Amino acid sequence: MTVTSIAFFERASVFSCEGERAVAVSATPQVRFKRGVLIVVGGPQYRAGSHRQFTLLCRMLAAQGIAAMRFDYRGMGDSEGAPRTFEAVADDVRAAVDHFFGQHPDVREVALWGLCDAASAALFYARHDPRVTGLVLLNPWVRTAEGVARAYLKGYYAKRVLDTEFWGKMLRGQFSFVESSRSLVAHVAAAVRPRAPEPTGEPAQERQQGLPRRMLEAWHAFRGSILLILSGKDLTADEFRSLMAQDPEWKRAVAQPRVRLHEVADANHTFSRADWRAQVEQLTAQWVRSW
Numbered sequence: 001m002t003v004t005s006i007a008f009f010e011r012a013s014v015f016s017c018e019g020e021r022a023v024a025v026s027a028t029p030q031v032r033f034k035r036g037v038l039i040v041v042g043g044p045q046y047r048a049g050s051h052r053q054f055t056l057l058c059r060m061l062a063a064q065g066i067a068a069m070r071f072d073y074r075g076m077g078d079s080e081g082a083p084r085t086f087e088a089v090a091d092d093v094r095a096a097v098d099h100f101f102g103q104h105p106d107v108r109e110v111a112l113w114g115l116c117d118a119a120s121a122a123l124f125y126a127r128h129d130p131r132v133t134g135l136v137l138l139n140p141w142v143r144t145a146e147g148v149a150r151a152y153l154k155g156y157y158a159k160r161v162l163d164t165e166f167w168g169k170m171l172r173g174q175f176s177f178v179e180s181s182r183s184l185v186a187h188v189a190a191a192v193r194p195r196a197p198e199p200t201g202e203p204a205q206e207r208q209q210g211l212p213r214r215m216l217e218a219w220h221a222f223r224g225s226i227l228l229i230l231s232g233k234d235l236t237a238d239e240f241r242s243l244m245a246q247d248p249e250w251k252r253a254v255a256q257p258r259v260r261l262h263e264v265a266d267a268n269h270t271f272s273r274a275d276w277r278a279q280v281e282q283l284t285a286q287w288v289r290s291w
Contacts (some may be wrong), residue, residue, distance in 0.1 A: 006031055008062035013103065015071075017095035022079040023047070024071035024096065025055075026103045027062035035288055036067035036107040038100050040093060042086060042141075043120025046077030049115075050270040054169070054276055057113075060281045066288055067104045071096045086117035086141070093125045101131065109133040111225075111288055116236060116269070117141040120215060127221040134225045134291070136284055139236045139269055142212045142243050212243055212250070219253050226259045227278060227287045231267040260287060 008029040014021050025047060039054050041047055047070040048055050058068040073092045074081030084092075093112070100110055111134030112122035119137035126132045219226075230237040244250050254261060262283055267276040 005063045006065045008059070010059070010062075010211050011103075013098035013099070015095055015102075017074055017079075017081075017092050020080040021072050022072060022074055022092065022095065023077060024069055024099060024103075025058070026067070026069045026100075027058040027069055028104060028213045029062045029065045031065055032104065032106060033065045033289065034106075034108045036060055036069070036100060036104055036110045037113050037136070037288060038093075038096060038110050039068065039070040040089075040096075040112055040114040040118040041070065041073060041076065041116060041121045042116045042121065044093050046073050047071065051277070053115075053280075055275060057281055057284065061285055061288070064285050064289075066285060067100075067107050069096070069100045069103065071099075086121040087124065089121050090125050090128070092259055093121065094129065097129060097131060111136060113138075113284065115139060120211075123215055123218045123222065126224065127218055132222075132224065133230060134227070134288070135222065136227045136229070136287070138271075138280070139231055140215070140228075140240055141236060142215060142240055143236070160168075179246070212247070214252060216247075216249060224258070225287075225291045227283065228254065228259060228261045229283060230261070230263045231269055231271065231276075232263055232265040235271040236269055 006029045008027055009027060010027050012023065012025050014023055016022070036043055037058075039047075039049075039058065041049070041054070046055075049057075049070070054070045061068040072079040073084065075083035075090050097110060101107065109132055112126060112132055113136040114120070114122040115138040119135075119140040120142070121136060122135055123140065126135055230240060244254055253259070264271065264276050264279050267273070267279075271277050271280055
């Protein structure tokens with residue numbers, strides 16, 4: 001498919017969230033599609049993203065006529081305020097959505113784009129804002145002790161048996177059986193450990209073991225379209241795949257017609273190679289225009 005590049009311009013701006021200033025950068029095409037993209041930043045990153053992924057993604061989308069914006073939460077990058085977790089950024093996302101439409105008044109709806117815990121933050125927020133009609137979720141953060149143990153067992157230990165480098169270390173005496181055995185036993189114990197009864201009176205949002213369940217509830221509550229992108233070689237993505245395999249409700253949720261699932265083979269967590277980032281960019285642009 002041949003795509004004609006559209007002229008666009010970038011501009012930095014400042015908006016207010018709960019009385020504190022937050023910084024954003026918009027990429028605005030001269031001719032705009034009715035749907036835009038707002039990038040939600042996660043983890044210790046700021047609005048440029050690892051390997052400048054968010055900067056490059058915004059520019060690529062704008063060149064295809066899709067208005068895009070990236071911003072810093074309060075307490076991140078150049079924004080004011082105290083740092084906060086991905087479950088405490090709803091006000092920041094809402095202020096950013098408000099600002100996005102202020103910057104692009106002719107755009108009618110927006111898709112939230114997030115990697116790792118930013119994907120989880122976007123999912124939690126989307127149900128509460130009718131202006132959000134789509135979600136792009138990359139390697140969503142669903143971590144529990146049980147989940148990460150299962151992902152390690154399937155994605156790490158099982159693969160090492162077939163790894164020639166692993167056997168080479170054994171032959172050279174560079175492999176510690178004691179240390180590896182302890183690690184293996186710990187992960188197996190976590191994977192098979194029965195779930196403890198949920199304590200009464202403890203808020204659900206404070207129970208980390210309930211994260212996948214709360215995300216599933218948010219998934220069902222949001223009625224828009226979802227693009228799910230998983231890296232081929234990433235522990236966080238492995239955890240999500242394990243969740244889908246272990247939980248029939250999650251499996252059915254991802255199989256819904258409104259959901260598109262793509263895997264970027266061999267990609268790491270942050271899509272550090274240019275060809276991996278290019279795949280993500282094309283998947284995002286095509287999906288935004290497809291519904």
